Amino acid sequence: MGIGMPRRMALVQLPLPDEALLSWVDHNTAALGLTRSRTAAALGLMAAGPSTGSQLQNLTHWISDATAARIQAATGIQPAASLRLTLRRYQPAALGADVPSPDELRPVSPQGMLSRQFVYRQFIAYCPTCVREHGRWSIDWHLPWTFTCPRHHCYLTGVCPACQNAVAPRRGPLTSGCTALIQAGSRPSRSHPGHTEGYSRRCGADLGTARAIAVEDTRVSAAQQYVNGLLDAPAHCGAAARQALTDLRTMVAVALRFGRLEHLEDADPAVRRRFGKFATRRDGLPYAYVYGVWGTKDPFDPLLMAAGVRIAHHMVTSADPSAVLAPVLPSDGPQRRERSFAFDRTDWVRASPRYAQLARRAIGIGAYEAIARKVHRPAQ
Ligand SMILES: [Zn+2]
Ligand SMILES: [Zn+2]
Structure with a gap:
């Protein structure tokens, strides 16, 4: 089922170089004062609907040419540029979609190929200092292959500094702090008089306050550079x-x-x-x-x-x-x-x-x- 071409937006925040699609959507969500779902629809990514977070996580891995064309209609951003907001940017080289499956000798689906290349839908890590400085999340933070930040010479982290839960952008915008639900206390149960029941709230902690662990080890830096060289290899x-x-x-x-x-x-x-x-x-x-x-x-x-x-x-x-x-x-x-x-x-x-x-x-x-x-x- 296709989605129609979106209308051209009057105002749109352009993505930064190397920004992730999810981050770009959330930045526009904050700038426009809309819900995430309406923002994603306005940008041409999807029809407005309930499971926006999971869909955005998927789209950050892979957008089709048709979606890229809708983004262009909504924002004027060229398809080549919007593909670079997703892991598809690594497709011409390191994460090739044409890797045949060893057993079936047929091309694998993008998702199947990706999981064999250390690419998992739920995974995301971040550099606390980058988050604190500009709040934009890098596309390579969606790849487990990235474990250090080259700008701040520190290790990335995958968890919230307050609740230690894994970062879960599918539950809410990256701009609104940690989205994990945590136990907030207990209160008398309405359905079972005489009993208490727990209730939870959103953690909301500022991920920019996480401690950045410095990379002193030159071997780790060399390993990261080696990986990056492979990921960014030219198509040929x-x-x-x-x-x-x-x-x-x-x-x-x-x-x-x-x-x-x-x-x-x-x-x-x-x-x-x-x-x-x-x-x-x-x-x-x-x-x-x-x-x-x-x-x-x-x-x-x-x-x-x-x-x-x-x-x-x-x-x-x-x-x-x-x-x-x-x-x-x-x-x-x-x-x-x-x-x-x-x-x-x-x-x-x-x-x-x-x-x-x-x-x-x-x-x-x-x-x-x-x-x-x-x-x-x-x-x-
Ligand atoms: Zn950083
Ligand atoms: Zn938290």
Whole structure:
């Protein structure tokens, strides 16, 4: 069902370079004094309706050409510019939509492709200092690949400083503080006389007051620069950038499954503390899928991502990737079964052949050969 062309708006706040679509909509919401839903409709994004927050989160990942044309009709902003407010800006290179699914040998949907590239609908992190200074949220904060702010040399955070809940822009504008519902107290129950019931209120804390943790560790900065170089690679380097990012993603999984605190010597204390907590939990759950250990609700804590990418970056830039983790990688043996649980098969399927040796050691020769047979079967 299509939406008609919107009318040209008399007044519109233009997006900043690198701003996210969600942030741009919320900035206009505040400037125009309309509801978020009416603002999104006026900008040509959607018909006014109830689930605006979730829809805006989806649209920040991907807008169609038709939506870009409606934005142009409403605001005069060129489609090429409005695509850059979404993760589609990374499409020509690192987040290619034409990555074939390893099993079905057919193109995957944008959402399916994105989830295999560390892109999740619910994820968002922020730099407290950027939020405090100008209140505009960057598009790359929607990518778990971004764990530091290059302007303020600090780690991003994904939670509210007051209630510690994950930031949830689907519940309300980014300009109105933390949108989490928190327990506010209890009162006598109307439906059950003699009992009390809890009631909640919106947290509302100013996210700009979160403490920014400084990045002192040059290896983390180098890892972030490496990732950014891949994400921003020109279209003609797309295939190579995509492969490098896929390899890095696989090595992040390996780093998080097998890495130990000794791999984070000289890392910033906050990163070591976060990884240490994670590793303790992980070691108590030998059969868990590595991202399952991480947690599904807010799977990408920027500090943990920094730990994973820091070790993974060391691996991909090393002449012998398995040497980095050699002392802790298990030799093939009885733990084969539990180790193969730690990975999505596709992690290994899509990684470059130079990691085959590492894969054999990480998940066991038998498991690896089974995957390789399945994947390298001839196309039908
Ligand atoms: Zn910043
Ligand atoms: Zn809060």
